Structures are given as C-alpha cells and as structure tokens.
Amino acid sequence: MLYEPPRETDAETIGPEPVGAKANLANASLVNASLLEGRLHPMTLLLGVYNYVRRMILPLIPLIILERGVTTVVIITLMLAAGLARALVRYFTFSYRIERGELITREGLFERTERHIPLERIQEIRIEQGVIHRLFGVVDAAIETAGGQRPEAKLSVLSLREAERLRQAVFEKESARRVAAAGSAPGEASAERASAERASGEREVLIRLRLRDLILAGLTSNHVLSALVLVGTLMAFVDDVLPESFYKQIVDSVSSQIGRVAERGVMAAALAAVLAMIIFFLASLLLSITGSVALFYNFTLARAGEDLHRSYGLLTKRTSSLPRRRIQLLEIKEGALRRLFKLAALRADTAGSDFSDSGERRQGQGVLLPIAPRDELDRLLGTIFPDLEAAPRQWARVSRVAVARVAIRGAIICLAFSAALSWYAESLLGLWPLALVPVIYFASLMRYRALGYTTSDRYFYMRRGWPGRSTYILPIRNVQAVAVRQTLIDRKLRLATLSIDSAGQSRLGGPQLPNLPVDEAYALARAIAHRAASTQYRW
Amino acid sequence: MFEDAQQSDTALAAREEFRPLDPRVVKLWRTVGFITASLLMLALLVVAFITSAIHPELSPWVFLFWLLALILSLWLVYWRPPRLYRSWGYRIDDRVLETRSGLLFHVRRLLPLTRLQHVDLHRGPIERAYGLATLVLHTAGTQEARITIPGLDHVAATHLRDHLVEVGGDDAV
Numbered sequence: 001m002l003y004e005p006p007r008e009t010d011a012e013t014i015g016p017e018p019v020g021a022k023a024n025l026a027n028a029s030l031v032n033a034s035l036l037e038g039r040l041h042p043m044t045l046l047l048g049v050y051n052y053v054r055r056m057i058l059p060l061i062p063l064i065i066l067e068r069g070v071t072t073v074v075i076i077t078l079m080l081a082a083g084l085a086r087a088l089v090r091y092f093t094f095s096y097r098i099e100r101g102e103l104i105t106r107e108g109l110f111e112r113t114e115r116h117i118p119l120e121r122i123q124e125i126r127i128e129q130g131v132i133h134r135l136f137g138v139v140d141a142a143i144e145t146a147g148g149q150r151p152e153a154k155l156s157v158l159s160l161r162e163a164e165r166l167r168q169a170v171f172e173k174e175s176a177r178r179v180a181a182a183g184s185a186p187g188e189a190s191a192e193r194a195s196a197e198r199a200s201g202e203r204e205v206l207i208r209l210r211l212r213d214l215i216l217a218g219l220t221s222n223h224v225l226s227a228l229v230l231v232g233t234l235m236a237f238v239d240d241v242l243p244e245s246f247y248k249q250i251v252d253s254v255s256s257q258i259g260r261v262a263e264r265g266v267m268a269a270a271l272a273a274v275l276a277m278i279i280f281f282l283a284s285l286l287l288s289i290t291g292s293v294a295l296f297y298n299f300t301l302a303r304a305g306e307d308l309h310r311s312y313g314l315l316t317k318r319t320s321s322l323p324r325r326r327i328q329l330l331e332i333k334e335g336a337l338r339r340l341f342k343l344a345a346l347r348a349d350t351a352g353s354d355f356s357d358s359g360e361r362r363q364g365q366g367v368l369l370p371i372a373p374r375d376e377l378d379r380l381l382g383t384i385f386p387d388l389e390a391a392p393r394q395w396a397r398v399s400r401v402a403v404a405r406v407a408i409r410g411a412i413i414c415l416a417f418s419a420a421l422s423w424y425a426e427s428l429l430g431l432w433p434l435a436l437v438p439v440i441y442f443a444s445l446m447r448y449r450a451l452g453y454t455t456s457d458r459y460f461y462m463r464r465g466w467p468g469r470s471t472y473i474l475p476i477r478n479v480q481a482v483a484v485r486q487t488l489i490d491r492k493l494r495l496a497t498l499s500i501d502s503a504g505q506s507r508l509g510g511p512q513l514p515n516l517p518v519d520e521a522y523a524l525a526r527a528i529a530h531r532a533a534s535t536q537y538r539w
Numbered sequence: 540m541f542e543d544a545q546q547s548d549t550a551l552a553a554r555e556e557f558r559p560l561d562p563r564v565v566k567l568w569r570t571v572g573f574i575t576a577s578l579l580m581l582a583l584l585v586v587a588f589i590t591s592a593i594h595p596e597l598s599p600w601v602f603l604f605w606l607l608a609l610i611l612s613l614w615l616v617y618w619r620p621p622r623l624y625r626s627w628g629y630r631i632d633d634r635v636l637e638t639r640s641g642l643l644f645h646v647r648r649l650l651p652l653t654r655l656q657h658v659d660l661h662r663g664p665i666e667r668a669y670g671l672a673t674l675v676l677h678t679a680g681t682q683e684a685r686i687t688i689p690g691l692d693h694v695a696a697t698h699l700r701d702h703l704v705e706v707g708g709d710d711a712v
Binding site for chain 1: 634635637641643644645646647648649650651652653654678679680681682683684686
C-alpha cells in the first residue's frame with residue numbers, strides 16, 4: 001500500500017565493500033528504481049473468516065441440525081472468533097517488500113517467518129479473483145519458484161492495483177537485472193534493454209478466444225468423446241450381444257413394475273434406454289461446455305516483452321505472468337475429436353508447482369492455450385520459443401517390431417479374456433473378444449506410424465498417439481538428464497526406451513520413446529546429453 | 540543429427556570404457572542384504588508363530604513356507620551382489636557422466652555435467668566400515684533428478700566429487 005522512498009536501503013547499498021564498481025552502480029540504481037513495500041488489504045479479515053468458516057462448516061452441519069441449543073451457538077461463536085483471530089494476526093503481521101533484488105515476506109505473531117525470494121528465481125506470478133474478491137476489487141496472488149508442491153509465497157488478499165504493481169515490480173526488476181548482468185555483451189544488452197522497456201510498456205495480444213471457440217472446446221473435449229464411446233458401446237451391446245431372452249427379462253421386470261402390457265414393453269424399454277442415453281449424452285455435453293466456458297471465459301494470451309500473460313475465467317478470474325524462457329517443455333495436445341476439426345490445445349511445463357494432481361485441469365494452470373486451430377497455434381510457437389526453427393517435416397520412426405509387439409501383447413490379453421469368458425459362460429459367445437485382435441493390430445500400426453522424433457540444433461521434437469496425438473517441443477538447453485531403459489523383453493528384441501528428463505515434468509512423465517533399436521537409443525541419448533552439456537540452462 | 544558433425548562424432552562413439560565400482564561393494568551389499576533379510580525373516584517368524592497358535596493344523600505348512608522363504612532370501616543375498624556389481628559402471632568424459640546398472644532391467648543414465656545442481660557424498664555406518672561411499676548427483680529435473688553411484692572407494696569418491704563440482708554446474712542460476 002505504502003510507496004515509500006528508499007531511506008535505509010541507500011545506506012545499505014553503500015555499506016558493503018564495493019566488489020565491482022559497475023555492479024554496485026547497477027545495484028544501487030536498481031534499488032532506487034522501485035522499492036515496493038506493502039501490506040495486505042483490509043479485506044483479508046473478511047475473506048480470512050469466510051475461508052475459515054468454509055473449511056470448518058462441514059463437520060459442524062450435523063451439530064447444527066441435531067442440536068440447536070446454547071452449545072451450538074457458543075461453538076459457532078468460538079469458531080468465528082478463532083477465524084477472526086487468525087485473520088487479524090495475518091493482517092497485522094504480514095508485510096512484504098522488494099529490496100535489493102529480493103522479495104521479502106514477513107509473517108507471524110509469536111513465531112515469525114521471514115522469507116527471502118530472489119527475484120530472478122521467481123518463475124511465475126499467478127493472480128486469482130473469486131466472485132467475492134471481485135465485489136471488493138481484491139485478489140489473491142501466488143508467487144511460484146522452481147520446485148515444490150505449493151507456491152513459495154501467497155499474498156492474499158491484495159488490492160487489484162497493488163497486485164499489478166507487485167507484478168510489474170518483480171518482472172521489471174528482473175529485466176533490469178539482466179540488462180545490468182549483460183552489460184559486457186553490448187548486442188545482447190541492447191536487446192535485453194529493448195525488451196525491458198517493452199516489459200513495462202504495451203502488451204501485444206497474441207490470441208483471444210471467443211465464446212464460440214470455448215463452446216467448441218467443450219464439444220470436442222475428451223469427456224464428450226468418452227461419453228460418446230460409452231453410449232455407442234452400450235447401444236451395440238444392448239442391440240447385438242444380449243440374447244432375446246435377456247431383453248424379455250428386463251422388459252418383464254420393468255413392465256411389471258410400471259404395469260404395462262408385455263407386448264408393448266419391448267419397444268418401450270428400448271425407447272426408454274435410447275432416451276436415457278441421449279439424455280446422458282446431452283447432459284455430459286452441456287456439463288463439458290459450461291465447464292470449458294466458465295473456466296476459460298474471455299481467455300487472452302498476450303506478450304509484453306519477455307513475459308507471457310494469460311487471463312481467463314467467468315466467475316473466478318485468473319491471470320498469470322510467466323517469462324517465456326521459464327517454459328521448460330511445450331506439448332501440443334490434439335484429442336481424437338479435435339484432430340478431426342484440426343484443433344489443438346497448448347500445454348507448458350514450468351519449473352513451478354506440480355499441478356498434475358487434478359489441480360491443473362480444474363484451474364487450467366499448465367494450459368497456455370485451451371483451444372486453437374492447429375495452424376494458428378503453430379504460428380504462435382515462434383513467439384514462445386523465439387529461436388525455434390521451422391516445424392520438422394520428417395520424423396524418424398522407432399523399430400517396426402513395435403507393431404507386432406504391441407499387437408501380440410493385445411492378442412494375448414484378448415485370448416486370455418476370451419478363454420476365461422468361454423469357460424465361465426460355457427458358450428461360444430465368449431469368443432467375441434477375439435474380434436478385437438484386428439482392431440488392436442490396426443491401432444498398434446497407427447500408433448507406430450504416429451510415433452516419431454527428430455532433433456535439430458536446439459530442439460528435440462517428438463510426437464506420439466493415435467487417435468489422439470501429442471507433440472512435444474523440448475529445447476535442448478532444458479534437458480536435465482537422459483535415460484535409456486531395457487526390460488527383459490526389450491533385451492530379447494534388442495530394443496530400448498529413451499526418456500528425456502526436464503524440470504517441472506508432470507508425474508506422468510515427459511517425452512518417452514519406446515521400442516528404439518538399442519544402439520540407436522544409446523547414440524541418440526549421448527548426442528542429446530552432449531548437446532545439452534554445451535548449452536547453458538537458465539532458471 | 541546435429542549440425543556440428545565433428546562434435547556429434549565424438550559424442551556417438553563413447554571414448555571411454557565403463558569404470559567398475561570398487562569390488563568391496565559386493566561384501567557391502569551382502570552384509571546389508573544379510574541384515575535386512577534377517578530382520579525380515581525374524582518378523583516373518585513371529586507372524587508364523589502367531590498363525591500356528593491360532594490355526595494349529597496349519598503350523599507345519601507355515602513353517603515350511605518360512606523355511607523356503609529363508610533359503611530363498613539367503614540365496615538371493617549371496618547370489619545377487621556380484622552380478623549387480625558386474626552390471627554397474629560409470630564413465631565421465633569432459634561433458635557427460637554416464638551410469639549403467641540393473642540386473643533384470645538395464646538402465647543407463649546420462650547427465651550433462653553443466654546440469655549438475657549439487658553433489659552429495661553419502662556414507663552410512665556399514666559403508667564407512669568398508670571404506671566406501673555413495674555419490675548422489677542432483678539435477679533440476681523430475682523423474683531423474685537424483686542419479687546415484689554407490690560403492691565407490693571413499694578417497695576416490697571425494698576426488699570424483701571435487702572434479703564434478705569443478706567441472707559441472709557452471710549455469711547462471
């Protein structure tokens with residue numbers, strides 16, 4: 001809240017022995033440039049109590065229902081008081097400031113915590129504004145640094161203006177620091193300076209999603225596909241597989257309950273089943289669309305200098321600022337339905353918190369772009385990775401043995417399932433899983449064709465998957481380690497799996513190439529590792 | 540594959556052979572294995588006694604099973620370490636450290652030395668008794684963020700660590 005001119009910090013910068021005159025000068029100018037100091041917004045009190053009550057209300061509901069006496073009133077009063085006390089402590093003890101290239105937060109009444117976060121380590125600033133926040137013009141801010149499961153610092157709640165100032169101060173200082181650091185290399189320095197100037201200035205909107213796009217995103221999401229598949233298989237199952245007598249049984253039981261005539265029952269039951277499926281399908285469609293629209297409403301991806309800004313949300317508004325060089329890995333995701341319409345989503349790994357546990361999908365944190373036409377998305381890649389070459393035309397494939405391997409594995413599973421089913425049902429109907437074998441062969445062939453990789457001077461590209469497809473773009477400067485693994489079967493077939501590790505990968509892992517010929521895998525691993533060793537990784 | 544063919548040539552043809560671990564590590568693994576197996580079998584023995592007390596009719600089977608488990612684990616403790624020792628190896632050139640390991644599942648890990656965040660020299664009590672040490676190399680990655688080299692001679696491990704710290708991690712962090 002308070003913007004105070006630097007007083008004590010001046011003395012501090014002069015205090016220590018000057019190591020290098022230039023560095024010191026730069027440092028001093030940085031400190032004078034924008035010293036930011038602030039406290040939380042008074043709304044912390046109200047929202048703090050609200051959050052506390054929201055967390056505690058569930059165990060209290062039975063109490064409120066069962067006992068409406070004095071005890072309940074006392075307990076609720078005590079609870080409110082406790083919530084208020086916590087919020088009061090937080091409001092009055094929490095302070096933050098930016099000083100000498102660090103964001104410093106301070107908190108606590110009896111047990112005080114002071115946290116120093118070097119600005120150059122800040123990966124991302126996320127700002128979130130729920131419905132209540134919006135009524136009062138306040139936000140929650142979260143500061144992300146590399147690693148860890150949670151944000152490094154949570155500033156909740158700040159006024160909107162204050163959060164914006166914090167965001168600007170952090171990233172401007174970061175840019176300015178890099179200008180000072182790059183002082184020796186004039187070319188780079190001027191480029192950095194230019195970008196630093198732009199960081200404070202205008203934003204270039206890269207893409208803005210319309211309502212139509214979001215509805216399309218909902219319509220083509222994986223939920224819809226799975227619902228479709230479910231409905232399809234159920235219908236096929238009901239229509240073809242079940243014997244007539246089974247139909248009759250259902251119909252009889254249903255019709256006897258409803259009290260209809262048995263002859264008309266078959267039609268009625270079939271109709272009811274179809275109707276139920278259609279309703280189920282429409283409901284999932286509607287849910288998917290509302291989810292997509294509510295989460296990503298008015299999604300805007302913009303660039304200001306080195307930073308990518310995202311803002312989205314209908315009820316809860318979210319914005320995030322992410323320096324583009326913090327992006328470790330890009331993934332272009334084309335779900336099966338989306339590929340039909342040439343649509344794709346763009347996801348990014350950052351070294352910040354790990355959101356793979358469902359948080360990502362609910363809040364859209366790893367999503368750089370929820371949906372866009374594939375060619376438009378390809379156009380954006382150059383903005384995110386400025387040194388990206390043209391998209392690869394040729395993809396190297398893994399060993400052809402992969403097709404047979406996957407197909408045989410599938411066939412064995414089918415055979416086992418079939419055998420078990422026939423034995424159990426004592427009928428030839430149990431053989432129907434065998435009909436899947438050609439399908440599995442076809443799928444493994446398509447997957448083999450889809451799986452490809454290629455390396456350029458600075459990037460590793462990989463794509464995989466059928467009918468849905470993922471394409472990974474990994475800058476080799478972000479490669480942390482390479483591993484080549486062989487199972488027993490791999491060794492028999494002289495194949496291996498290559499995986500490339502980078503920072504901030506989700507638990508499902510990053511780029512992985514199975515079924516590479518083993519010598520090729522070792523050669524590729526060595527080439528990538530050596531290439532990575534000669535580049536510099538920057539946080 | 541990469542533009543500078545000369546560099547990738549040297550990269551593709553690994554110039555150095557894998558270095559083995561210190562042979563004493565076989566004894567170390569056997570000792571550690573023996574201790575853990577004994578503890579486990581002791582715990583299983585207690586379970587066996589309890590089971591046979593509750594179901595006396597099962598007791599010969601329970602103890603037979605326990606005896607089989609004992610023989611199997613003792614054999615494993617004796618059999619596995621020398622083979623694991625032979626599977627292990629590591630090599631370092633001027634840019635990359637590579638380890639290989641695994642009996643059933645072979646794994647090779649390659650670590651670009653500039654990605655090294657920090658190095659731990661770990662020595663447990665039994666390792667100390669054998670004069671051995673384990674190097675733990677940390678990167679900023681996720682799945683392969685820790686790469687370990689066990690069973691190094693203590694003095695050699697210290698030298699290796701100093702070398703790695705000097706060569707690696709020159710990133711502007």
